[in-house]
Amino acid sequence: MSIEYTAIKLVKRPVLNITPDLFEVVKMTTSEIDDGQILIKQTHMSLDPAMKGWMTPDRESYIPPVELGDVMRSGGVGEVVESKNERFPVGSRVAGLMGWTEYVVSDGTGMNQLPPEVPSEAVLCVLATPGLTAYIGLINIGKAKAGETILISGAAGSVGSMVGQIAKAEGLTVIGTAGTDEKCRWLTEELGFDAAINYKSETLADELKVAAPKGLDLYFENTGGAVQNHVFDLMNAHGRIMVCGMIADYNAEIPAAGPNWIPIIKKRLMIQGFTIPDHYDKAPEVMQAMGKYLMEGKIKYRAHVLEGLESAIDGINLLFDGGNTGKLMVKL
Amino acid sequence: MSIEYTAIKLVKRPVLNITPDLFEVVKMTTSEIDDGQILIKQTHMSLDPAMKGWMTPDRESYIPPVELGDVMRSGGVGEVVESKNERFPVGSRVAGLMGWTEYVVSDGTGMNQLPPEVPSEAVLCVLATPGLTAYIGLINIGKAKAGETILISGAAGSVGSMVGQIAKAEGLTVIGTAGTDEKCRWLTEELGFDAAINYKSETLADELKVAAPKGLDLYFENTGGAVQNHVFDLMNAHGRIMVCGMIADYNAEIPAAGPNWIPIIKKRLMIQGFTIPDHYDKAPEVMQAMGKYLMEGKIKYRAHVLEGLESAIDGINLLFDGGNTGKLMVKL
Numbered sequence: 001m002s003i004e005y006t007a008i009k010l011v012k013r014p015v016l017n018i019t020p021d022l023f024e025v026v027k028m029t030t031s032e033i034d035d036g037q038i039l040i041k042q043t044h045m046s047l048d049p050a051m052k053g054w055m056t057p058d059r060e061s062y063i064p065p066v067e068l069g070d071v072m073r074s075g076g077v078g079e080v081v082e083s084k085n086e087r088f089p090v091g092s093r094v095a096g097l098m099g100w101t102e103y104v105v106s107d108g109t110g111m112n113q114l115p116p117e118v119p120s121e122a123v124l125c126v127l128a129t130p131g132l133t134a135y136i137g138l139i140n141i142g143k144a145k146a147g148e149t150i151l152i153s154g155a156a157g158s159v160g161s162m163v164g165q166i167a168k169a170e171g172l173t174v175i176g177t178a179g180t181d182e183k184c185r186w187l188t189e190e191l192g193f194d195a196a197i198n199y200k201s202e203t204l205a206d207e208l209k210v211a212a213p214k215g216l217d218l219y220f221e222n223t224g225g226a227v228q229n230h231v232f233d234l235m236n237a238h239g240r241i242m243v244c245g246m247i248a249d250y251n252a253e254i255p256a257a258g259p260n261w262i263p264i265i266k267k268r269l270m271i272q273g274f275t276i277p278d279h280y281d282k283a284p285e286v287m288q289a290m291g292k293y294l295m296e297g298k299i300k301y302r303a304h305v306l307e308g309l310e311s312a313i314d315g316i317n318l319l320f321d322g323g324n325t326g327k328l329m330v331k332l
Numbered sequence: 333m334s335i336e337y338t339a340i341k342l343v344k345r346p347v348l349n350i351t352p353d354l355f356e357v358v359k360m361t362t363s364e365i366d367d368g369q370i371l372i373k374q375t376h377m378s379l380d381p382a383m384k385g386w387m388t389p390d391r392e393s394y395i396p397p398v399e400l401g402d403v404m405r406s407g408g409v410g411e412v413v414e415s416k417n418e419r420f421p422v423g424s425r426v427a428g429l430m431g432w433t434e435y436v437v438s439d440g441t442g443m444n445q446l447p448p449e450v451p452s453e454a455v456l457c458v459l460a461t462p463g464l465t466a467y468i469g470l471i472n473i474g475k476a477k478a479g480e481t482i483l484i485s486g487a488a489g490s491v492g493s494m495v496g497q498i499a500k501a502e503g504l505t506v507i508g509t510a511g512t513d514e515k516c517r518w519l520t521e522e523l524g525f526d527a528a529i530n531y532k533s534e535t536l537a538d539e540l541k542v543a544a545p546k547g548l549d550l551y552f553e554n555t556g557g558a559v560q561n562h563v564f565d566l567m568n569a570h571g572r573i574m575v576c577g578m579i580a581d582y583n584a585e586i587p588a589a590g591p592n593w594i595p596i597i598k599k600r601l602m603i604q605g606f607t608i609p610d611h612y613d614k615a616p617e618v619m620q621a622m623g624k625y626l627m628e629g630k631i632k633y634r635a636h637v638l639e640g641l642e643s644a645i646d647g648i649n650l651l652f653d654g655g656n657t658g659k660l661m662v663k664l
Contacts, residue, residue: 053598062569062598224593237394243596250594257589261556262582264575264605266385266394271603273596 003030006309007101010072014055017251018320020313022055023072028101036107039082042098044120045309046075047316047328048129048158049247050275062275072100072312075128077120088113095123100312102332112283115291122294125158125301125327129276131290134162136279137242138170141272142218146171149212151231153199154222156183158327159244161191162290162299163220168192169298172218175211177204177227179322191300199226208234215239224248224256232263243273251320302326335362338641339433342404346387349583350652352645354387355404360433368439371414374430376452377641378407379648379660380461380490381579382607394607404432404644407460409452420445427455432644434664444615447623454626457490457633457659461608463622466494468611469574470502473604474550478503481544483563485531486554488515490659491576493523494622494631495552500524501630504550507543509536509559511654523632531558540566547571556580556588564595575605583652634658 005028012022033039054073057065066073076098080088085108088094096111098104114123124130137159138144150167154160155176164174164187176187177199184196195211197204208230215236221228225248231241249255263269293299304326306315311330318324337360344354365371386405389397398405408430412420417440420426428443430436446455456462469491470476482499486492487508496506496519508519509531516528527543529536540562547568553560557580563573581587595601625631636658638647643662650656 058598062600221593228593243593246592246594246597249592255592255594257591258593259590260578260581260587261553261560261575261590261605262578262587264603265578265607266390266605268394268605268607268610269603270605271596271601273593273598273600273602275597275600278600 003103004028005030005102007071007099008309008312009069010055010066011068013057013068014052016253018052018055018316023100023313025310025313028103030103030105033082033084033105035084037105038080038085038088038094038108038111040078040094040098040104040106040111041081042076042078042102042104042332044077044124045098045100045312045330045332046124046128047306047312047319047330048074049245049250049319051316052250052320063277073097074099074312075124077114077123078104093120095128100309102309112287118291118294121303121305121327121329122301124329125303126162126290126294126299127287130158130162130327131299132279132283132286133159133244133276134166135286135289136276136282137220137244137274138163138166138218140279140282141274142220142240142242144170144172144218148217149173149175149214150218150220151208151212151216151227151234152176152220152222153225153227154178154245154247155187155193155196156325157222157245160220160222161187161301164193165191165299166293169293173212173214175208175216177223183325186302199223205230205233218242220244222247229259232259232267232269235263235267235269237267239267239269241269241271243271247320304328306330308332335435336360337362337434339403339431340641340644341401342387342398343400345389345400346384348585350384350387350648355645357642360435362435362437365414365416365437367416369437370412370417370420370426370440370443372410372426372430372436372438372443373413374408374410374434374436374664376409376456377430377432377644377662377664378456378460379638379644379651379662380407381577381582381651383648384582384652394609405429406431406644407456409446409455410436425452427460432641434641444619450623450626453635453637453659453661454633456661457635458494458622458626458631459619462490462494462659463631464611464615464618465491465576465608466498467618467621468608468614469552469576469606470495470498470550472611472614473606474552474572474574476502476504476550480549481505481507481546482550482552483540483544483548483559483566484508484552484554485557485559486510486577486579487519487525487528488657489554489577492552492554493519493633496525497523497631498625501625505544505546507540507548509555515657518634531555537562537565550574552576554579561591564591564599564601567595567599567601569599571599571601573601573603575603579652636660638662640664
């Protein structure tokens with residue numbers, strides 16, 4: 001059976017912004033699969049800030065860049081439509097790296113079987129990268145404890161919203177920052193954050209102080225920018241800072257300076273950067289923990305769903321201008 | 333027996349620099365000691381960068397400031413000249429917090445007995461705060477391993493020179509920065525550093541790259557300033573940065589900005605600030621380890637000795653203008 005489908009290749013490197021001319025939309029045709037292989041029809045494709053890094057060669061990066069001429073890299077959820085691999089029978093649902101494509105052939109490496117009762121949007125919002133990132137950062141690296149106070153920047157984002165909800169479930173006081181008042185209301189009214197602050201406020205420093213009368217024990221950094229400038233002032237002794245994202249600076253020609261390091265000594269702070277490929281081995285246990293939160297109703301999520309593969313080309317920029325209102329994904 | 337002696341009190345807070353008007357030289361007289369007490373005649377008094385912080389009230393600091401009107405705080409070595417405490421017979425040598433004074437009465441709390449074979453200068457240079465700071469930072473926090481490469485700023489300083497020599501003894505490649513060519517020669521020719529670079533060099537970035545062809549696994553931060561600006565570029569993945577001192581900024585009205593945090597994520601760096609009062613419980617084991625290095629001839633030290641108590645008033649500024657050529661102390 002030969003199926004014609006659409007895929008999107010990366011053909012140019014971004015200079016500063018992600019522009020449509022970086023991509024080429026191509027028509028492809030599936031060929032016969034080999035023994036051990038499966039043909040996956042992707043149904044939901046994840047769009048993530050890290051993709052900007054994947055488009056750019058950088059010897060310092062944690063993962064090799066996408067080669068020019070290759071299909072753009074991404075995670076997704078799909079259905080097995082042909083199988084010569086008994087681990088993945090036809091009809092099973094899988095999650096893993098699939099790329100910007102309607103169909104993909106895989107030997108099953110890195111593909112995870114999904115339970116039928118979890119909606120595909122929940123997989124990308126909770127069980128996949130956002131949940132894994134949030135859990136590893138908060139629990140494994142931050143060693144968050146009940147009674148502590150955490151500040152989360154980019155709190156309405158796909159990772160931030162998971163961090164805050166796990167932290168609430170674990171008994172912390174949770175403060176988030178976001179870029180619109182609507183997002184802030186969502187954090188407090190829907191997700192149960194103790195406080196949410198619009199980082200564009202001119203009184204940001206004061207509002208942070210009011211929200212954290214006992215200071216901060218933890219800071220989960222997703223954005224850089226305005227919030228970071230105030231964090232060292234608010235941290236308590238022996239505070240932990242988990243550095244997960246710097247989206248405010250990814251598109252900057254000259255990234256903004258960071259804060260002076262004197263408070264790192266005075267307060268004996270620990271700052272730890274992390275990326276998820278280092279922690280893929282913990283995915284099964286984290287998925288189990290996140291699945292439990294989900295089933296107990298402790299985790300809500302909001303998907304921002306674009307329609308059709310080609311919507312990714314412009315849509316990915318929603319992540320960098322703050323226009324997305326939930327975990328960004330494309331429904332195919 | 334009543335002895336007249338000199339002490340120096342802190343009577344004003346520093347605004348920016350440490351100036352003579354902050355201090356008052358007073359004549360005092362010893363009184364009868366109580367049961368359990370000892371009278372110590374201080375022979376060697378330590379001058380350390382942290383003293384600037386002790387002069388300034390700061391709710392964020394790790395130790396309360398010296399009260400105005402109190403004798404200035406400092407560590408030192410002395411001899412017990414009167415004793416009503418059987419743990420410390422007359423004639424024994426002790427180290428501990430003594431203050432800017434020729435004589436001090438103590439109940440023995442925080443005082444450590446010293447073996448007779450270790451010279452007083454070696455106590456302040458190796459066994460006391462510098463050795464403890466270096467060992468805790470390098471071994472306990474940095475988890476330094478043989479074969480790794482470390483960069484040390486302020487490497488000719490009291491702490492930096494200990495860090496480098498312990499690192500050499502543990503099998504690391506050791507690079508130091510210092511502020512004069514003479515100090516750099518001392519690091520390579522006397523202390524066995526693999527490379528030493530004058531941080532005032534206009535080609536600092538290039539010289540660091542040449543000295544660390546395999547990149548840096550560890551950075552021991554004593555200074556802030558020029559060296560810090562290049563460190564994120566040189567760090568390897570999973571590098572560790574121990575933040576011990578920021579002497580370049582302690583006298584700055586507006587402390588310099590730090591580097592942007594994007595490399596913290598990309599390289600998954602760990603940055604940990606620390607101060608020694610958190611680690612006093614480890615002093616006995618560290619003193620033992622440092623004493624062993626010293627006896628094996630693996631640790632050399634250089635004391636910069638001022639003469640007479642009052643020399644501390646101007647002399648402390650040698651620490652902030654880089655004029656000291658070894659661990660700064662006052663011989664009484």
